[in-house]
Amino acid sequence: MHPPLSEPASLSLLLTWFRRVEARVGRTTGTDPARGMGALWSQERPPEEGQPTERSRWQAMARQLLTTVLFLSVLLGSCVLFIYIFWSCRPRTCDTPVCRRLLDHYLKSGNISVAPCTDFFSFACGKAKGTLAEEIKRQLQRILESSGSWHPGSEEEKAFQFYSSCMDTDAIEAEGAGPLRHIIEELGGWQISGNWTSLDFNRTLRLLMSQYGHFPFFRAYLSPHPSPPHQLVIQIDQPKFDIPLGQELEQKNYAQILREYLTYLNCLGKLLGGNPSKVQEHAYLSISITSQLSRFLRPPGQQRTQGKLFQMVTIDQLQEMAPAIDWLSCLQATFTPMSLSPSQLVVVHDLDYLQNMSKVLEKQLLEHRDFLQSHMIFGLVEALSPALDSKFQEARRLLNQKVRELTEQPPMPTRPRWMECVEETDAAFKPTLAAVFVRETFSPSTQSAAMELFTAIKDALITHLRRLPWIDEETQKKAQDKVTQVQVTMGAPEWALKPALARQEYNDTHLRPSYLQSFLSSVRSRQARIIQSSFQPSPHHRWKVSPWEVSAHYSSSDHMVAFPAGLLLPPFFHPGYPRAVNFGAAGSIMVHELLRIFSQLLLPGCCQACDNRAVLQCLENHYAAFPLPHGISFNGSRTFQENVADMGSLAIALQAYKNRLLWHYGETTLPRLDLSPHQLFFLSYAQVMCREPSTQDSQDTHSPPSLRVHGPLSNTPAFARYFSCPRGTLLNPSRRCQLW
Incomplete structure (x- = not known):
């Protein structure tokens, strides 16, 4: 190998090579090398030079033709590349079975004849029947009524027999009040029946x-x-x-x-x-x-x-x-x-x-x-x-x-017997039923995809906190640290993922011929398990949330958020869904729970370093101006903190979704809905709130469902832009509150 040349030597060699090439070109075209590069492209000839020869004209034409061909080739290649990139980034239609089921759910629950800019809640939820919690109870019903082969005497068999005993209404009716009278006698009786022991x-x-x-x-x-x-x-x-x-x-x-x-x-x-x-x-x-x-x-x-x-x-x-x-x-x-x-x-x-x-x-x-x-x-x-x-x-x-x-209060709907028995079996055999539910519905791949979504949401929140103008730098840093350090349990606790732990729970649960006696045995067993947990190290870290619950939880004592599997199942989440759906539904729920970490920053007077009084007052007025369905009450002071969290959950989930699109192309959308990915994001966000307004609890700290949809969406300029809402419509107001 030749030794590397010094910088002057390298430059000299390069100039020598260039002059040789120039001279060779000059001999071919009749130019003088001493006149430099400018002469190579000049069309002028000094008077002493003769007219160009026939050969030189053909050579010039050939060069022009070659230049034109090269230019057109580059242009054509660029067009092909641009078209390829455009079609590669263009949303593809998701036509898998899981997407078709989601499409069917949206079509059945929404009312696309409603103008989205004036009533997006009806657009998304106008025909919604039931709630996610009810659908999950139906899943539990299917599990408990399946003809599974359980080991005799196992805890799974006890749970299934308990449910069957609860559903055996003929046997319960035949027993009548007999088992209850026996219990009253054990307690000493009472005077109204004439046999009372003082x-x-x-x-x-x-x-x-x-x-x-x-x-x-x-x-x-x-x-x-x-x-x-x-x-x-x-x-x-x-x-x-x-x-x-x-x-x-x-x-x-x-x-x-x-x-x-x-x-x-x-x-x-x-x-x-x-x-x-x-x-x-x-x-x-x-x-x-x-x-x-x-x-x-x-x-x-x-x-x-x-x-x-x-x-x-x-x-x-x-x-x-x-x-x-x-x-x-x-x-x-x-x-x-x-x-x-x-x-x-x-x-x-x-x-x-x-x-x-x-x-x-x-x-x-x-x-x-x-x-x-x-x-x-x-x-x-x-x-x-x-x-x-x-x-x-x-x-x-x-x-x-x-x-x-x-x-x-509105009348309570009549509940079928199976639903009551599912709830009683849940209370009596929670760990066993949880293990079966997780095995049937929540795969490791789903858990992994949910953790990936949570990481994207958490990163977006940490970045977002740096941009809030109403808190000082020190408070921002503390808030970011708290989000960074939070622990998360995704889908199910350890005892639900390891059935062996659940099997140790029910040695003292004994099923009796009478359903009432079995019911009381389960009550005693449950109390004993709670007490026994107090002898375990750090018992408060044990997650007591059922995997099928549809509400997330934040524990301030453990600094831990828990997202049950019930929130990470269709129609809120699935690894095969378009990203817009997962970020809009499950993602917004994750943000909402993370915002509880520093909820005190959002309360008037609780953060001395926060200059948010004006914007919080703006939000209060913003919500108070919305119309509500007939007969639905609204207490703005009671729901204020949840309203602020709803605003943040939409804003930060949307930012996380945009971040994901920036670095990961290949988004999909649903057929027949004629919605862009961003429109699908907003639809999935609203779907989280789909429930009957009549079920609003007077003590609920959340706003009525329609207000939980319209409040944040009307405060989000991107919504009005993607749905082309005219200025001044309900969801594109002239004034917004810039909290997030």
Whole structure:
């Protein structure tokens, strides 16, 4: 090999080679090399030179022809390349079975005859029937009714037999109230049936709490401590009464509701063979006790305002403050095998209520001990009604119907028996049913694709945080760090992905000939599992969300987000869907949950470094201006934080989708819809909100479904651009709020 030339030597050699070429060209064309490159292309001849020869003219023409051919070749090649790139990047039609099913779902649920710029909710959801949660319950029904071959005595077989027992209404009707009467006798009976044994009040209460999972006067449960390090601790909370709070209703409505409850309790007493006159008397006193206790209940918001969300006290201190309850014996029986002592600390959520409750009970124990016994049994019968025959369930249905009418709530739709049995099997055999569900519906490839989507969403959010003008640089950095450090569980927890863990859960669950007895066995087994989890290291890290749930969860104590498989199934997500669908539906849900990490930044007055007061006020006015369906109420202050999160979920999911298109070509779309990928993105976003407005819960912190669609879309210029919405239409307003 020759040694490398120095820079001057290399340049000299190059110039020498160039002159030789120039001289050779000059000899061919008759030009002078000394005149340089300019002469090579000059068309002028000095006067002393003669006219060009015939040969030189042909050579010039050949050069021009060659130049033209080369130019046209380059032009043609560029056109071909441009057409290839254009057709390669152009969305292809997805005609796979999974896309055809999605297309069918969109066509059945939407109403494409509606103008999208004036009512996109109806455009996307105008014919929607049912919800994703209902569809997943149908999947569980199909699994539980399949003729699977299960190992005799296995936990899978127990779950399937439990469901079959629940569905065997003929056997339940044949048993009637017999199994329930037997339970009442074990508790000492009650006077309305004539065979009452005056037992100790706290003994009956211990049995109800430990054997039947029924808490008539307060709730006691294991839950992570409200403050770090969030260890599991016994918590004492207000009870949940079926009767609405009197302070929330007009006096005449509240009185009528009490009369409806009195009618219901009379019906229960008669179904259990009680003497009509005694039933009436005991039912009345039971309603009186509930009414007295309900006067002391305070909504969580009021507790928060008064700074009394929880207090730490010992069991001994609690005994002094509320002496009517034998706290140590009742809690010890309920939370066996935990070893409790008088010095054991517990979390109390409303000490004032417990003190007032104790006074009411002390008075009843002195004057009406037998009525107090009947009150506790009435409550137990109500709690067990799902496992009783049709007469008890019909009485409960009529009560619910009357109460909803009096509280001006829409009627509840009639639920089929299979749906109730699916829910009871879920509660009784959650780990086993979860393992089967994951195996049947959620493949490793789906989990991998969902994690890829989450990574794209998280990266877009981190980048987006740097661009927010209303928070300072330090706050931006802290917010980015929190998003970066968040942990995620995708699809299902470890115990659902490893069936061996689930099989260890149900050694103490015993199926009985009576469905009611099987039901109670499952209640005791479930309570024992919860208590046993407290002995495991870091028990609060154990994800208790069912894989089929359709709502994501963020745990501030664990700094972890969980996205159940129910959210990552069609029609919200599938690895074979167009990217627009996955980013618009599942992607926006992921953003919404991630925004909970720093939700306090979005509350007025909670972030001193945030200059967002004007834009937050703009958003409040923006939502208040939207029309709502007839009969649907809207509380802007209650839903404000969710409205802000809805805005962010759409904006950031859209940015993540654009980022993906920038680096990954080959997008697909659905046939027959005539929607571009971006239009499909917005359609899939709206599909997440498809549900009947009448199902809106008065205490729901989300806005009505139509407002959850129209609010964010109207604040997104890209939506108006892709759907060509005229200026001034509902979804292309003249003014927008630039929060995200």
